[in-house]
Amino acid sequence: MIWFGSWHLFRPNLDAQVGSGLRLAAIAASSLVLLIVSFLAHESWPAISSLGSRMVTDASWHPSAKASEGTFGMWPIVVGTLVVTGGAVMLASPLGVVSAVFAEFYAPPHVAVMFRGLIELLAGIPSVVFGLWGLMVLAPLIARVSPPGQSLLAGVVIVTLMILPTVMLVTGSALESVPRERVRGAVALGMGRFAVIRHVVIPGARAGIVTGMLLGATRAMGETMAVLMVCGNVVKIPRGVFDPVRTLTANMALEMGYALDLHRSALYTSGLALLVTSMGLVACAQWLGRES
Amino acid sequence: MSKRLHGIVCLILLAAGCGRELPSDPNIMPGLSSTLEITGSSTIAPLASEIGKRFEDEHRGRIRVNVQMGGSSRGIADARSAMADIGMVSRDLNLDETDLKHFELARDGVCIILHADNPVRELSREQVAGLFTGKIRNWNEVGGSDADVIIVNKAEGRSTLEVFTEFFRITPQQIVADIVIGDNEQGVKTVSTLVHAIGYVSVGTAQYDRDAGVPIRLLGIDGVEASVATVADGTFPMSRTLNWVTKDEPTGWTRLFIEFSTSPAQHDLVRELAFVPSES
Amino acid sequence: MKSTSRVQLPTSGGQGELAVTVVMWLVASLVAMILIGIVGDLVWHGIGGLRWSFLADSPARAGRSGGIAPILVSTLLILAIAMAVALPLGLAAAIGLSDFSRRGGAFASIVGRTLDVLAAVPSIVFGLFGNAVFCGWMGLGYSLLAGGLTLACMVLPILVRTIEASLRSVPDDYRVAAASLGISRTRATWSVLLPRASAGIVVGWVLGIGRVLAETAALLFTSGYVDRMPRGITDSGRSLSVHIYDLSMNIPGGTANAYTASLVLVGMLLLINGMTRVTVHVCLRGSGASE
Numbered sequence: 001m002i003w004f005g006s007w008h009l010f011r012p013n014l015d016a017q018v019g020s021g022l023r024l025a026a027i028a029a030s031s032l033v034l035l036i037v038s039f040l041a042h043e044s045w046p047a048i049s050s051l052g053s054r055m056v057t058d059a060s061w062h063p064s065a066k067a068s069e070g071t072f073g074m075w076p077i078v079v080g081t082l083v084v085t086g087g088a089v090m091l092a093s094p095l096g097v098v099s100a101v102f103a104e105f106y107a108p109p110h111v112a113v114m115f116r117g118l119i120e121l122l123a124g125i126p127s128v129v130f131g132l133w134g135l136m137v138l139a140p141l142i143a144r145v146s147p148p149g150q151s152l153l154a155g156v157v158i159v160t161l162m163i164l165p166t167v168m169l170v171t172g173s174a175l176e177s178v179p180r181e182r183v184r185g186a187v188a189l190g191m192g193r194f195a196v197i198r199h200v201v202i203p204g205a206r207a208g209i210v211t212g213m214l215l216g217a218t219r220a221m222g223e224t225m226a227v228l229m230v231c232g233n234v235v236k237i238p239r240g241v242f243d244p245v246r247t248l249t250a251n252m253a254l255e256m257g258y259a260l261d262l263h264r265s266a267l268y269t270s271g272l273a274l275l276v277t278s279m280g281l282v283a284c285a286q287w288l289g290r291e292s
Numbered sequence: 293m294s295k296r297l298h299g300i301v302c303l304i305l306l307a308a309g310c311g312r313e314l315p316s317d318p319n320i321m322p323g324l325s326s327t328l329e330i331t332g333s334s335t336i337a338p339l340a341s342e343i344g345k346r347f348e349d350e351h352r353g354r355i356r357v358n359v360q361m362g363g364s365s366r367g368i369a370d371a372r373s374a375m376a377d378i379g380m381v382s383r384d385l386n387l388d389e390t391d392l393k394h395f396e397l398a399r400d401g402v403c404i405i406l407h408a409d410n411p412v413r414e415l416s417r418e419q420v421a422g423l424f425t426g427k428i429r430n431w432n433e434v435g436g437s438d439a440d441v442i443i444v445n446k447a448e449g450r451s452t453l454e455v456f457t458e459f460f461r462i463t464p465q466q467i468v469a470d471i472v473i474g475d476n477e478q479g480v481k482t483v484s485t486l487v488h489a490i491g492y493v494s495v496g497t498a499q500y501d502r503d504a505g506v507p508i509r510l511l512g513i514d515g516v517e518a519s520v521a522t523v524a525d526g527t528f529p530m531s532r533t534l535n536w537v538t539k540d541e542p543t544g545w546t547r548l549f550i551e552f553s554t555s556p557a558q559h560d561l562v563r564e565l566a567f568v569p570s571e572s
Numbered sequence: 573m574k575s576t577s578r579v580q581l582p583t584s585g586g587q588g589e590l591a592v593t594v595v596m597w598l599v600a601s602l603v604a605m606i607l608i609g610i611v612g613d614l615v616w617h618g619i620g621g622l623r624w625s626f627l628a629d630s631p632a633r634a635g636r637s638g639g640i641a642p643i644l645v646s647t648l649l650i651l652a653i654a655m656a657v658a659l660p661l662g663l664a665a666a667i668g669l670s671d672f673s674r675r676g677g678a679f680a681s682i683v684g685r686t687l688d689v690l691a692a693v694p695s696i697v698f699g700l701f702g703n704a705v706f707c708g709w710m711g712l713g714y715s716l717l718a719g720g721l722t723l724a725c726m727v728l729p730i731l732v733r734t735i736e737a738s739l740r741s742v743p744d745d746y747r748v749a750a751a752s753l754g755i756s757r758t759r760a761t762w763s764v765l766l767p768r769a770s771a772g773i774v775v776g777w778v779l780g781i782g783r784v785l786a787e788t789a790a791l792l793f794t795s796g797y798v799d800r801m802p803r804g805i806t807d808s809g810r811s812l813s814v815h816i817y818d819l820s821m822n823i824p825g826g827t828a829n830a831y832t833a834s835l836v837l838v839g840m841l842l843l844i845n846g847m848t849r850v851t852v853h854v855c856l857r858g859s860g861a862s863e
Contacts, residue, residue, distance in 0.1 A: 015672075018758045022668030023679065029665045029728050030686035036693055039701050062465045064449045071465075095603060102600040105581050106593060115600060117842075118607050123782035124841030125610070126813040129834045132820050132827075133610050135478070140485040148442045148470045149486060161606065166779060170734055173775045177741035183581075193581040194592045211737045215730060218692030224789050225695075225817065233447065233472035244471060249694040253789060254474050256696070257334065257363015258449030264365070271697045278692030282685050329713075337797060338634040338823050345800070358808050360714050360796045477821045500824035564633060566824060 040272040047072075047265035055269060061235040063255075063263040072266050076237045078273065080152075080245035083238065084227060087156035088163060088220040093213050095160070096167025101197055103168075104175045116172070123165035131229030134158045139230055146242040150232035153241040158226050163216035170215060174208020175201055214285040221278055224249040248274050328545050331360040332367020332380030334475060335494070336397065336534050339565045340380055343553045346561065350552070355545055364451065368392065371537045377546045379537040383451030395536045395550050398567040401495030402455045402530045403518035405480065407487045408507035412436040415511060421460045423490060426468035431488060444482050444491030445469035451532055452476070456492050459530045477501075484508050495528070496520055496566025524568040534567060614838065618831030626832060631799050634823050635815060640833055642801035646716060646809030647785070647840075650795055653720025653805065654727060654784050659777070661724070662731030669732070670739040671747075671761050684736075691729035698726050699793035707794055714808040719795025723787060727780040734779065738772020739765055767856055774852055778845050785841055788813045812837045 047055065051072050058073030099119070103112045134154055143149025178201050186200045202209070232244020233254060246254075248270045256267055330340050337359055344357030359380075362370075367379030371392055385394055404420065406412060412435055415423070422428040423441055432438045445467050446453040457464055471489070473479045476497040483489045484506050495518050498510050510518040513529055522528035536550055552558065559569040629639030665683075673679045693701075702722030712718040742765050750760035766773070788811075796808035799815065810818070816833050819826030 015757045019668065019672035022664045022672050024668075025661055025664035026666075026668040026673075026679075026683045026732075029661060029732060030683045030690070032725050032728070033686045033690045033693075035705070036690075036697065036701050039704060040697065043700075060465065062448065064464075069465075095599060098596060098599045099603055102596045106596045107600070115604060117845075118604060118611075120778055120782070120845055121611065121838060121842060122607055123779055124785045124845075125614075125838060126786040126788060126816060126834070128788055128813060128817040128820060128830075129614065129837075130610070132830070133613055135481055136485060137613060139482075143486055147440065147486065147488065150471050150482070161610070164603065165782070169775050169779060170737070173734065173738060173772045174741065176771055177738060177769075179743050187582060192589050194589055196581055205741075208737045208741060211733055214688055215691055215733060218688065221692050222694035222697075228474065229478065229821075232470070233474075234469055235472075246472070249696060252694070252696050254447040254472070255449055256700070257361070258365050258447075258451075259363075260365050260368075260449075263449070268700075271694065271700075274694060274697070275689065275692070279685075279689050281692065282688040285688070286681075286685060334822055338818070341797070341799065342634055348800075356800075358714065358796065358798050360798070360808070361792060475821045477824060477826075480824075497824045504825055 037272075037275060040268055040275060043268035044265055044272045047262060047269045050262065051266065051269075055266060063266055064259065070262070072262075073235075074248075074251075074266070074270055074273075076235050077246050077248055077251050077270065078277075079237050080231070081221060081247040081249070081274065081277070083152060084155045084159060084231065084245060084247050085217060085220045087152070087241075088159035089213065089217045091156060091160040092163045092167050092216055092220075096164050096212065096216065097171050097202075097209060099164070099168045100171035100175055101202075103172060105193060105197060105201075116169075119165045119168050122161065123169070127162065127223060127225040128229075130158050130162055131226040134226060134230035142242065148232060148244060150230055150244055151242045152231065152238045152245045155227050155231040155245065155247070156241070158230050159220045159223055162223060162226060163220050166219055167212045167216040170212030171205065171209050174205035174212065177208070178204035210285055210288055214282065217281060217285075218278055221274065221281070222249060223247075224253050228253050326354065326545055327356045327358055328378070328549055329358050329360070329370075329376045330378045330380060331362050331370045331376040332537075333364045333382035333534070334361045335382040335400070336380040337361045339398070339534075339562060339567065340553075342561045342565070343558055344549075346558065347549055347552050355549075357549065365449070367537060371539050374539055377538070378542075378550070381535045381537050383454065383532050383535075385535070385537070389537075392537045392539060393541060395538075395554065396533050396570040397536055397553060398534045398562050398570055399523060399531055400534055400567050401518065401520070401523035401528050402452050402459075402492055402532065403495045403498060403513070403528075404490065404492050404511040405483050405498050405508045406490055406511060407483055408509050409487050410436060410490075410509065413509075413511075414515075417460060417513070421462050424460070424468070425462055425466045437488075439488045442470045442486055442489040443468060444471045444473060444479055444489050446479070446492070447472050447474050450474070452492065452494065455530060455532045480506060480508060494566075495523055495531075496568075500566045520563075520566060520568055533570070611838070614831060614834050617828070618833075618835035621829055621832035622835060627836065630801065631815075634826070635799065635819050635829055636823065636825050637829075640812065640815060640836065642799060643810055643812055643815045643833075644836070644840075646795065646802050647811045647813075647837075649716045649802065649805060649809070650720045650723065650791065650811055651781065651784050653717060654723035655777075655780065657721060657724035658727045658731055658780065662728050662776070662780075663735060663773070665728075666732045666735035666739060667761055667766075670736045671757065671765065675740075684733075687729040687732050690725070691733070693726075695726065695787055695789040698722055699790040701725075702790060702794040712806065714794065714796035714798070715806045716795050716802055716809050717805045719791045719809075719811070720805070722790050722794045723784050726787065726790060727783050730779050730783060731776045734776030735769065735773050738769040738775070741772070742768045770852055770856060774848060777848060781844055781848075782841060785811075785837055786813060787811070788817050792817075812840075 055072045055074050058071040060071045062071045103115050139149035139154050186196045227247050228250040233246045234244040235246050238245045252267050341359045364381045367381045370376035371379030419434050476493040479491045479493040480501050483491045512518050516527050562569040626639040628641050632638035669680050706712050706718035706721050746764050791811045791814050797810050798808040802809040816830045819830035
């Protein structure tokens with residue numbers, strides 16, 4: 001490619017300097033993660049060194065029990081995070097992509113603008129408000145089917161609603177930027193609307209769609225307040241969607257203000273665990289979204 | 293000093309991050325503004341904030357009271373490390389916390405709440421223990437309708453949990469919960485939307501909400517009705533204290549504030565937030 | 573901006589086409605209905621308290637009476653600080669990644685990955701981190717500045733990723749054409765690529781603003797709980813979402829005002845987004861870059 005191979009085509013000084021500056025900005029941005037990781041590692045160290053694998057193997061989570069009776073089994077909470085995040089991504093991705101396709105290709109212009117506006121509105125609603133709606137409206141509704149209502153299902157629905165805007169808006173942006181010529185070409189070949197979308201637009205927007213899904217997934221994993229209010233927060237591996245769950249983030253929010261010493265350190269460890277999990281997620285997404 | 297210059301000086305002081313420098317005698321440096329940092333329990337934070345505003349008005353611009361949340365443990369930690377001038381702790385102090393000075397601001401009862409439509413009117417201590425430890429599973433075993441009991445418990449480390457478990461002679465590990473909540477309002481909202489739920493929250497919060505129309509019922513203990521009044525006259529048995537903690541004997545603005553907050557003139561603020569003022 | 577350059581696809585295509593169209597409309601309707609339900613719930617509970625005094629007064633009785641004026645000021649200041657830091661940095665980083673480093677190379681790949689991980693950090697961890705670094709180590713204490721900086725960190729990955737994706741999707745034809753004209757990469761990026769990618773930049777901005785306004789846990793530990801009118805950015809001040817949290821979860825009798833405040837927040841979001849769209853539209857039209 002001419003662009004990257006032939007620096008000599010451009011004013012080398014300006015571009016080199018600007019380039020260095022910009023790359024520096026990029027490095028600064030990404031070094032934040034290093035800072036956060038070291039912060040978490042520092043705070044988690046007491047728990048990791050004295051509890052170690054007990055944080056996974058202990059039978060229950062009762063960290064503030066007196067003296068040596070404290071148990072620190074976090075595994076059900078890790079499972080809670082995985083199922084809530086997984087469920088939300090599985091719901092929000094197709095919904096988000098379909099919504100974006102709808103707004104871009106199926107809706108009349110005015111409807112599309114209104115729909116997109118509605119979704120943008122959703123993006124700014126605080127998690128507390130979602131949580132409140134979930135607590136007062138959604139959970140009681142679910143409770144009619146199967147008590148207690150505050151459950152995995154409630155959590156998945158709420159988080160789906162929260163990450164939907166991200167997935168839809170980023171996907172929409174990706175769909176829009178598929179080169180018009182390709183789309184027009186497909187139309188000229190006589191392909192129907194859905195065929196064009198399926199075979200030309202979506203593959204062309206694949207990178208952006210994966211970005212949207214990844215941003216949504218990471219947001220889902222980091223969501224704190226809303227899941228705290230609707231998931232039930234019981235430390236147990238859920239056997240069905242109607243069982244209550246606790247996520248790592250809700251665990252931190254719930255107990256951090258009242259935790260001392262080892263308990264506090266254990267909570268930071270769960271934060272570290274979250275970060276490590278998200279690194280795995282990012283690696284997966286990178287592999288999935290590789291440009292062909 | 294002109295207001296603008298005053299403001300600029302304040303900003304410079306604040307920017308230098310030295311807002312926590314306190315004069316030991318409030319009459320020194322009368323023109324400059326000091327800051328009182330108070331952190332800790334989210335239960336006390338609203339009350340502290342309201343008292344702080346009154347205190348600021350009374351001393352007109354010479355003191356700023358900054359209240360921050362973060363939990364009782366944070367209150368203790370910050371008071372100890374002098375990151376805060378005063379810590380807010382919504383429980384009695386532990387044995388290993390006796391190095392700190394504490395001052396009782398108010399009292400708060402803890403009571404059991406049910407949904408207003410739940411026919412059960414009273415429960416004995418054994419029944420409560422049985423319900424929360426999972427031995428009693430159905431409401432019809434205690435005189436209610438045929439439905440599974442939904443237990444709403446508080447999260448670990450909360451003082452209401454400690455008060456509750458100590459009173460009913462059970463341990464937190466024994467409680468089998470269907471829902472775990474954090475703050476009192478979350479508990480009220482949960483129970484008020486689930487007919488078969490049972491939980492425990494601050495008496496003041498529950499009474500305030502019930503009187504405002506939220507469909508919950510407060511259960512008495514040993515025949516004593518659960519209300520702010522019975523907590524005040526001491527007849528209600530389950531209660532906890534809301535405390536200020538400081539590292540050393542308070543002086544200067546800290547002392548003034550603590551005295552101000554516990555004086556009878558501020559009892560209306562305490563009652564407004566449904567706590568019971570402590571006699572200073 | 574978008575509607576003018578939309579490609580019209582043929583609506584004919586047989587039975588399969590009809591089924592797909594029905595599904596599309598069903599899904600969109602479902603999503604819209606739930607959203608309208610939530611917003612409707614908000615309006616239903618909150619509209620009663622909405623009056624001018626709510627916007628202009630200070631809170632009284634722990635927020636159950638009075639208004640939210642100081643809180644609005646704090647929120648806007650936090651937003652301004654966050655975006656003032658994150659947007660330039662994010663834009664620079666995104667451009668650096670997409671156009672000034674080898675595509676698919678180690679640099680872009682590693683930085684990209686770390687930014688994705690940054691996007692996954694839970695808000696409460698940001699709060700604790702911000703508290704330790706900005707409030708503690710940098711000595712800012714509980715302040716709007718600390719809150720804004722913390723949120724800048726949170727919003728950065730969203731901005732970088734969306735702007736970068738947007739820049740990447742601009743066809744290389746433009747770059748090649750610029751190269752053939754002897755235009756420097758810097759100039760080409762600024763004058764040609766960025767306007768082309770503006771839709772994506774706006775999306776990043778909108779998502780960023782949404783994130784800032786919606787954030788609670790991170791701000792609780794950095795900009796704090798104080799509900800007084802802030803005297804400067806080094807003063808502590810609570811954001812609207814923290815106020816909503818306090819009213820609904822911590823203060824008996826605060827739920828009604830929590831809903832009203834939520835309504836104000838949503839209104840603020842709509843206003844800012846609307847202004848953004850208009851501004852970009854006007855700027856682009858001026859530079860003649862829109863189709």
